[in-house]
Amino acid sequence: MAVRVVIASDGKKGHFNQSLVAARMLGDENPMVVNLRKDFNELPLRLRFASMGRGAVTRSGARGLVERKMFEELPIGLTTLGNGKLPQDQDLRIFTVSTGTSVATANLVLARMLQADPIVCMTPSLLPRKHFRLNLVPPHDVKDREHLPENIIVTPAALSYHDEIKAFDMANQLARDNNLDPDFEYIALAIGGPSNSAPWREETVIEGLKEVLKTAEVHEQKLLVSTSRRTPDWCRNWLIANYVGNPAVSYFLDASTSDLNPLPGFFVLADGVVVTCDSFSMVGEAVNSGHRPIVIKVNEPPQSVKEAEFKVEKLDKMNRAVMNLSNEGLVDIANDAFEIRGCIIRRSRRKKPNLLYERTMDEVRQRLNIPEEVPVQS
DSSP: OEEEEEEEEOSOHHHHHHHHHHHHHHTOSSOEEEEBOTTOOOHHHHHHHHHHGGGGSOHHHHHHHIIIIIBSSOOTTTTTTTTTOOTTOOSEEEEEEEESSTTHHHHHHHHHHHTOEEEEESOOTTSOGGGSSEEEEOGGGOSOTTSOOTTEEEOSSSOOOOOHHHHHHHHHHHHHHTTOOTTSOEEEEEOOOOBTTBOOOHHHHHHHHHHHHHHHHHTTOEEEEEOOTTOOHHHHHHHHHHTTTOTTEEEEEOTTSOOOOOHHHHHHHOSEEEEETTOHHHHHHHHHTTOOOEEEOOOOOOOSOGGGHHHHHHHHHHHHHHHHHHHTTSOEEEOSHHHHHHHHHTOOOOOOTTHHHHHHHHHHHHHHTOOTTSOOOO
16 A cells, blocks of 8 residues: 655645644655745635535536646646545555644545545644544644544644654754864753743743743853744743843854754753743644753733633643643743753753654554555655
């Protein structure tokens, strides 16, 4: 049996990376990729799928949408991939994969044309999960984990894969370009940004960042720091004023001025990793690298304010998801200055890389009945 994966992409790097990880789990390390046209209004079609299911378009109608309307340039061989394929054909298994809402409809259209099994990462709005062969869902998107249908897998974190060869190459480049000394003790610090599921409280974030810097100064450690595209201006400005130029900071990347993602290299160079508690992607990447990251809080539970109830509910779910990783011994949660300092000083030894990746991959392959002879991309 052979596996072929087609990724429908919305152009967002984070979404695309998760789709690539899903394709790797299925056994296709070089999937076909189609990019959704930015001027294509998919909402009417999404509503049609929501009400009518996979029969919202015929196979010929799906082909017309794929070839003429939905996507930018198509890869060679896409339109003939599903030709003549019968449902009982076991020689070729085709999957379509997407991440996020805007491209989920395109995923269903591709699956219809190719007679493929559609797989979606994250939870698209207005599209019932039953329309997909498999849903890879983060913990904060699940209300009741005890009564889930067979086509839903709750992932412990956002999908990620630690490529050790690429990570070592990046680490060597970072060390060479920035005169990093291998004899120093490095601590990586990955800073995310606020979202609906993890709103930031400025005082809490600054307090945590101050303690990380203070601990590094006192214990003669060196920090490798990266912000993200979501990091707000006030935080970047504070970091530039307090971190940049400080002898305890060996490397600082402002993600608003660079497309480089230095985290894989950080994970190789660093003896410990600290991440802000707002991004399942960063937490998952750190765990899959073999580290036991220290997760620092970014907010305080607000007082009984009715306007905040919705955010508090989502925040509680996110904290519970991180707590699950903590209960497994995969992360350390540091809620105050004392815990931050203690966790950094008594860092845990590294574990086998890609633990979360392999766990999710095993469950995906079991649910989809992918036989053992299909190569495992690990």
